[in-house]
Amino acid sequence: xxxxxxxxxxxxxxxxxxxxxxxxxxxxxxxxxxxxxxxxxxxxxxxxxxxxxxxxxxxxxxxxxxxxxxxxxxxxxxxxxxxxxxxxxxxxxxxxxxxxxxxxxxxxxxxxxxxxxxxxxxxxxxxxxxxxxxxxxxxxxxxxxxxxxxxxxxxxxxxxxxxxxxxxxxxxxxxxxxxxxxxxxxxxxxxxxxxxxxxxxxxxxxxxxxxxxxxxxxxxxxxxxxxxxxxxxxxxxxxxxxxxxxxxxxxxxxxxxxxxxxxxxxxxxxxxxxxxxxxxxxxxxxxxxxxxxxxxxxxxxxxxxxxxxxxxxxxxxxxxxxxxxxxxxxxxxxxxxxxxxxxxxxxxxx
Amino acid sequence: xxxxxxxxxxxxxxxxxxxxxxxxxxxxxxxxxxxxxxxxxxxxxxxxxxxxxxxxxxxxxxxxxxxxxxxxxxxxxxxxxxxxxxxxxxxxxxxxxxxxxxxxxxxxxxxxxxxxxxxxxxxxxxxxxxxxxxxxxxxxxxxxxxxxxxxxxxxxxxxxxxxxxxxxxxxxxxxxxxxxxxxxxxxxxxxxxxxxxxxxxxxxxxxxxxxxxxxxxxxxxxxxxxxxxxxxxxxxxxxxxxxxxxxxxxxxxxxxxxxxxxxxxxxxxxxxxxxxxxxxxxxxxxxxxxxxxxx
Numbered sequence: 001x002x003x004x005x006x007x008x009x010x011x012x013x014x015x016x017x018x019x020x021x022x023x024x025x026x027x028x029x030x031x032x033x034x035x036x037x038x039x040x041x042x043x044x045x046x047x048x049x050x051x052x053x054x055x056x057x058x059x060x061x062x063x064x065x066x067x068x069x070x071x072x073x074x075x076x077x078x079x080x081x082x083x084x085x086x087x088x089x090x091x092x093x094x095x096x097x098x099x100x101x102x103x104x105x106x107x108x109x110x111x112x113x114x115x116x117x118x119x120x121x122x123x124x125x126x127x128x129x130x131x132x133x134x135x136x137x138x139x140x141x142x143x144x145x146x147x148x149x150x151x152x153x154x155x156x157x158x159x160x161x162x163x164x165x166x167x168x169x170x171x172x173x174x175x176x177x178x179x180x181x182x183x184x185x186x187x188x189x190x191x192x193x194x195x196x197x198x199x200x201x202x203x204x205x206x207x208x209x210x211x212x213x214x215x216x217x218x219x220x221x222x223x224x225x226x227x228x229x230x231x232x233x234x235x236x237x238x239x240x241x242x243x244x245x246x247x248x249x250x251x252x253x254x255x256x257x258x259x260x261x262x263x264x265x266x267x268x269x270x271x272x273x274x275x276x277x278x279x280x281x282x283x284x285x286x287x288x289x290x291x292x293x294x295x296x297x298x299x300x301x302x303x304x305x306x307x308x309x310x311x312x313x314x315x316x317x318x319x320x321x322x323x324x325x326x327x328x329x330x331x332x333x334x335x336x337x338x339x340x341x342x343x344x345x346x347x348x349x350x
Numbered sequence: 351x352x353x354x355x356x357x358x359x360x361x362x363x364x365x366x367x368x369x370x371x372x373x374x375x376x377x378x379x380x381x382x383x384x385x386x387x388x389x390x391x392x393x394x395x396x397x398x399x400x401x402x403x404x405x406x407x408x409x410x411x412x413x414x415x416x417x418x419x420x421x422x423x424x425x426x427x428x429x430x431x432x433x434x435x436x437x438x439x440x441x442x443x444x445x446x447x448x449x450x451x452x453x454x455x456x457x458x459x460x461x462x463x464x465x466x467x468x469x470x471x472x473x474x475x476x477x478x479x480x481x482x483x484x485x486x487x488x489x490x491x492x493x494x495x496x497x498x499x500x501x502x503x504x505x506x507x508x509x510x511x512x513x514x515x516x517x518x519x520x521x522x523x524x525x526x527x528x529x530x531x532x533x534x535x536x537x538x539x540x541x542x543x544x545x546x547x548x549x550x551x552x553x554x555x556x557x558x559x560x561x562x563x564x565x566x567x568x569x570x571x572x573x574x575x576x577x578x579x580x581x582x583x584x585x586x587x588x589x590x591x592x593x594x595x596x597x598x599x600x601x602x603x604x605x606x607x608x609x610x611x612x613x614x615x616x617x618x619x620x621x622x623x624x625x626x627x628x629x630x631x632x633x634x635x636x637x638x639x640x641x642x643x644x645x
Contacts, residue, residue, distance in 0.1 A: 216588075216591060218466060219466075219467070219591055219595055220591070221466075222465070222466040222467060222595060222598055223591065223594040223595055223597075223598050225598065226594070226597060226598040226601045226602075231465060231602060231605075232465060232466040233464055233465050233466065234464050234465060234466050234467075234468070241466045
């Protein structure tokens with residue numbers, strides 16, 4: 001139909017109305033077809049296609065009022081749920097809230113008080129966010145096929161907050177399906193994924209946000225080991241320190257001796273490449289306390305993958321690249337900022 | 351008479367000289383042979399026969415032949431370098447926590463451990479198969495072992511003292527507000543009391559005035575200290591960190607010695623017997639390292 005033409009005759013007006021209905025009815029047909037596809041397909045690619053289209057679909061219409069429907073973030077969660085189920089993974093429960101009619105996710109191992117939802121920003125980037133602490137644990141962009149964990153949020157939520165209420169094993173189990181989800185995205189749908197501090201490869205370096213590290217910070221870890229069974233060794237090229245942990249696990253805080261820039265980074269090495277830096281923080285009180293006490297100096301950087309964007313301005317802005325800088329979403333940085341300030345105060349008070 | 355004596359003397363002397371030269375040549379040949387075949391044990395015997403006889407063969411009173419001993423004196427550094435190879439290999443197993451740095455030919459610094467921070471602990475005397483520990487550092491370790499029997503650490507007392515000093519300073523900083531209020535209050539009181547002073551001032555009034563002045567003085571001193579307290583606390587923290595580091599180093603060292611020897615006394619015993627134990631580990635006649643073939 002055309003809005004530019006001045007419609008005069010009654011029959012023309014009726015035809016115009018009818019045309020509008022036809023448009024919206026075919027939209028409705030596409031809509032229900034996509035809903036069926038989302039709910040029933042057993043192919044990951046079709047699941048992704050349905051989710052992407054549904055998330056973008058605009059059902060607002062002047063002529064036809066669609067009954068209550070789901071929103072983009074609900075489709076993302078259904079997508080996640082269905083992809084996990086396709087692999088028989090049931091550790092994440094997704095269900096519809098009876099009052100708000102929004103979908104919510106919970107993780108079996110940490111109970112139902114921790115509720116996760118996707119929050120979608122203006123660029124179409126969805127953040128899997130815990131609703132109580134508002135920590136965006138990972139970002140998902142279906143259009144760009146990217147999935148990336150947020151190191152800062154992982155530390156804030158699991159290491160700082162959730163560990164007060166749960167054991168390290170429960171939290172490890174809560175994180176497992178998230179890692180599995182990332183792997184399915186990568187394997188089934190060719191996503192680019194970044195596990196961040198959840199990565200277990202031995203050669204993975206986690207660069208510090210602040211490349212210059214005062215050696216007194218490492219001294220403090222050394223001093224903390226005095227009462228423990230773990231020893232902090234000097235690396236052969238005097239390029240940092242290596243903490244010897246259980247089962248031949250080693251945590252390095254070091255710079256690459258061959259690299260002129262001498263940027264400090266964490267590395268976790270274990271014989272089976274099963275242990276991540278996150279696991280070390282979760283499991284070892286010694287490391288966790290040291291890291292959180294000096295988080296300002298030790299924070300791990302998030303090398304945020306740049307999304308293809310129509311808005312050129314976005315490229316010039318730092319996209320919350322750092323674990324410890326306030327993230328883009330205003331709601332996410334409050335608890336962490338308090339944490340940081342307290343840490344600084346403590347230092348000065350000592 | 352004199353000439354006869356000289357003649358017969360000359361004959362004796364040349365005999366003596368030749369005899370001595372033969373002895374020296376024999377010694378040097380033996381030495382040469384031992385070096386060529388890396389018979390370290392024999393080299394040690396040639397270097398100090400007296401000690402070898404006493405500690406290995408358990409024969410007392412076997413004097414060294416001064417005539418041959420000093421033949422290789424000027425080769426001490428090279429010999430030390432040569433003999434260090436097997437010795438350090440042996441020490442790597444028996445004293446796994448010591449590390450050596452050859453800072454000049456044949457001279458070895460000992461480092462205790464390869465941990466984040468470690469101490470230089472003296473030198474390795476290769477030719478005499480002994481550690482010459484830095485006495486100051488060694489005494490620290492010994493003291494640390496003694497203190498550990500009472501669950502104490504080498505620097506704990508100093509650390510506690512500085513820490514409680516920091517607590518006191520922090521308290522000064524924290525109570526700045528209260529001091530300010532107190533000061534205002536006292537100044538009010540002083541004004542009040544001062545108005546009643548003068549020539550007819552009662553001794554009691556005088557006393558309480560003095561008391562207020564004293565209290566104000568004390569507050570002023572505290573205020574002055576509080577102003578520099580932040581810096582002092584930081585400086586103290588630096589001192590505490592370095593003292594704690596020393597404690598940590600000592601605790602690592604104690605751990606290592608206990609893991610390897612069981613006790614400090616057994617460590618000292620092993621040091622005393624190092625020469626005998628090392629040479630015994632060198633295989634009999636050919637004097638090579640027992641496990642040379644394995645490697």
